[in-house]
Amino acid sequence: MDKVKILIVEDEKPIRDLMDIQLRGAGFSCAAAGDGLKAADMIEAQRFDLILLDVMLPGADGFELMEYIRPTGVPVIFITARHEVRDRVRGLRLGADDYIVKPFDTVELLARVETVLRRYRKAESRTEIEGVTIDFDAHAAYKNGKPLDLTAKEFGLLVLFARNRNIALYRETLYERVWEGEYDGDTRTVDLHVQRLRKKLGWEKCLVTVFKVGYRLEASK
Amino acid sequence: MRFSWKLFMWTISIAAATLAVGGYYIVNSFFRSALSAETKQALEENGILRFALETAALNVPSKYESLGDQTVARIGATLDTGGQSRYLRISGENSAALYESGGFCADGRILERVADGGLAHRITSANGRFYIQTAVKISVLDRGLYLETLRDITGVFEERGAGFAVYRKVCAVVLLCEGGIIFLLSRWLTRPVRLLSRAARNMAGGNYAYRAKKVGNDELGALTEDFNEMASCLEYDVERLEEAARSQEEFVGAFAHELKTPLTAIIGYADMLRSRRMDEETRMLSADYIYREGRRLEKLAFRLLDIIVLGRAEKPSASFRAGAVFEYLRDTFSKLDADLELIYDEREVVGDAALIKTLLSNLIDNAVKASEPPAKIEAAGEDRGGVYVFTVADHGRGIPPESLGRITEAFYTVDKSRSRSRHGAGLGLTLCQTIARLHGSELDIRSAPGAGTSVSFSLEVKY
Numbered sequence A: 001m002d003k004v005k006i007l008i009v010e011d012e013k014p015i016r017d018l019m020d021i022q023l024r025g026a027g028f029s030c031a032a033a034g035d036g037l038k039a040a041d042m043i044e045a046q047r048f049d050l051i052l053l054d055v056m057l058p059g060a061d062g063f064e065l066m067e068y069i070r071p072t073g074v075p076v077i078f079i080t081a082r083h084e085v086r087d088r089v090r091g092l093r094l095g096a097d098d099y100i101v102k103p104f105d106t107v108e109l110l111a112r113v114e115t116v117l118r119r120y121r122k123a124e125s126r127t128e129i130e131g132v133t134i135d136f137d138a139h140a141a142y143k144n145g146k147p148l149d150l151t152a153k154e155f156g157l158l159v160l161f162a163r164n165r166n167i168a169l170y171r172e173t174l175y176e177r178v179w180e181g182e183y184d185g186d187t188r189t190v191d192l193h194v195q196r197l198r199k200k201l202g203w204e205k206c207l208v209t210v211f212k213v214g215y216r217l218e219a220s221k
Numbered sequence B: 001m002r003f004s005w006k007l008f009m010w011t012i013s014i015a016a017a018t019l020a021v022g023g024y025y026i027v028n029s030f031f032r033s034a035l036s037a038e039t040k041q042a043l044e045e046n047g048i049l050r051f052a053l054e055t056a057a058l059n060v061p062s063k064y065e066s067l068g069d070q071t072v073a074r075i076g077a078t079l080d081t082g083g084q085s086r087y088l089r090i091s092g093e094n095s096a097a098l099y100e101s102g103g104f105c106a107d108g109r110i111l112e113r114v115a116d117g118g119l120a121h122r123i124t125s126a127n128g129r130f131y132i133q134t135a136v137k138i139s140v141l142d143r144g145l146y147l148e149t150l151r152d153i154t155g156v157f158e159e160r161g162a163g164f165a166v167y168r169k170v171c172a173v174v175l176l177c178e179g180g181i182i183f184l185l186s187r188w189l190t191r192p193v194r195l196l197s198r199a200a201r202n203m204a205g206g207n208y209a210y211r212a213k214k215v216g217n218d219e220l221g222a223l224t225e226d227f228n229e230m231a232s233c234l235e236y237d238v239e240r241l242e243e244a245a246r247s248q249e250e251f252v253g254a255f256a257h258e259l260k261t262p263l264t265a266i267i268g269y270a271d272m273l274r275s276r277r278m279d280e281e282t283r284m285l286s287a288d289y290i291y292r293e294g295r296r297l298e299k300l301a302f303r304l305l306d307i308i309v310l311g312r313a314e315k316p317s318a319s320f321r322a323g324a325v326f327e328y329l330r331d332t333f334s335k336l337d338a339d340l341e342l343i344y345d346e347r348e349v350v351g352d353a354a355l356i357k358t359l360l361s362n363l364i365d366n367a368v369k370a371s372e373p374p375a376k377i378e379a380a381g382e383d384r385g386g387v388y389v390f391t392v393a394d395h396g397r398g399i400p401p402e403s404l405g406r407i408t409e410a411f412y413t414v415d416k417s418r419s420r421s422r423h424g425a426g427l428g429l430t431l432c433q434t435i436a437r438l439h440g441s442e443l444d445i446r447s448a449p450g451a452g453t454s455v456s457f458s459l460e461v462k463y
Helices: A013-025 A036-045 A062-072 A085-093 A106-119 A152-163 A171-179 A188-201 B003-058 B069-079 B154-204 B219-275 B280-311 B322-332 B353-370 B416-421 B428-438
Strands: A005-009 A029-033 A050-054 A076-080 A098-101 A126-129 A132-135 A140-143 A168-170 A207-210 A214-217 B086-091 B097-100 B119-126 B129-140 B143-152 B319-321 B338-344 B348-350 B375-384 B387-394 B444-448 B452-460
Touching (some): A005 A013, A013 A106, A013 B219, A013 B280, A029 A036, A036 A062, A076 A085, A106 B219, B003 B086, B003 B143, B069 B097, B219 B280, B319 B322, B322 B375, B353 B375
Antiparallel strands (some): A132 A140, B129 B143, B375 B387, B387 B452, B444 B452
């Protein structure tokens, strides 16, 4: 499968660059547009797998652009700085697949992007890392063809590490993502699960502890 | 009970009572006069019969020393010519009847009243008919006789009854008509009250634009006018409150948006720096973005603080030399890629020099941003007879007319992408306006798209 191509439409250069770095880091191919008209031109000229679309844009705004994108069938995640529910509802009604509210962090951005891509079968449902095959759809992992016995939390951690390779994931982030709760500073739960995961996968070498921070999966892409 | 009903009920009751009493009085007075005419007639008849009886008694041949009972009876029969309307009875000293017309149906109690002479009458009834009974004591020859007459006056009573019946009908018709008229009248009179009430309900329901319709120029009309005036004041106040609430909400929304963009960048880049190994170039780019966006937040925060503080400050009473401010501007913008032309009258003006410098610097900044390089900008100070007018003019892209009214609103930007790319916080003109207002002036912004913009404000000249 070719590299997934994502178009970032965002007028704020710092944020455009930020998303660009984050997505490239995760192995995507990116193009960026700073206003609606340029974005429209690019959509016409090239084929994208996903469009990240800011709502407030000079030129043509995100909603107008969405009507333009919809016939092409390209999935859209729209980015909004507004907390206003009606904007989100309008975006979703116009055919957006998901939305991200500013400010967001890398992990959230990548999670949403992958979810939408998988929905459109544009991301592989299986991936292999360091001898472990992960089947995202089946919620299962295999090592040397044998299924691994993972708990739901362990599988969640595995997916998170797989998506954020070579990135130091803070215990706080791991906890908030996998346990979906407010992190209260208690590291033992996270540590315990990571250690067990490490053992089950045989990842003693590549799933490294980052001193005072958390863990990082060191793997080539 | 509704007021119109009260009015209706009271009016109709009073009318009915008046009609009843008045009608009774009238019918009764007719009855009385008819009755007294009948009485008079009866008494006259009695007089005539008495005379006739006396005459007849005198004509009795003188050979009769005394008047015999039969004679009296005979005379009585002669006199009894009244038919069905007049009856008579002649009684002797012992009240025993000597002659009595057929159908005379009254007792002789009246005779006691005339035993000592005189004429008496009374009204009596028998078998459903009414009569006037008169009685007199007559002395003829040696006899003391009683003459009684009975006159049928049933007609008078019947007439009274008929009068009442007719009157009842008349009353009913009159009351019905009157009732209708009063009903309509009471509705008409209370209409302003109902209209007012409806207006009050409408206003209570939130429809502040509703006004009561004024009917008539009376007290209720005046009340309606007062009410409407009150409603207008209220509507104005509510509108102002709503406007204030709306602008507050817009401000908070815009502020949140303005905060989120730099925050997203700062959090995002910081997160990358802390969790990812990056090449030197990306690392520096990230750090630079964090720095710049941090500065942007700082500027936003301090601008906002300035606006809030200045919005509550007192009008400055200090004065400064206008020339000094223009010299400062010349120095500050000398490195700028712009042709800044300064023309000014040297005057001592009332105001805070530091704030005026901020104001003019902001205006010149805006002018530069609005122009394509090389920008040509004029800053002028002119004494117009005691009022010192500062003007900053450019020949840039200008402001669309529809945006001109909102340009000083916090976070309002005509073209989002342009102002952002030049790191505007969207508060510059708001701050300028706040400073101008603090000095008792307003920003006078004139602009034509494509031709440029000129912004002026004025200060007092100090003599």
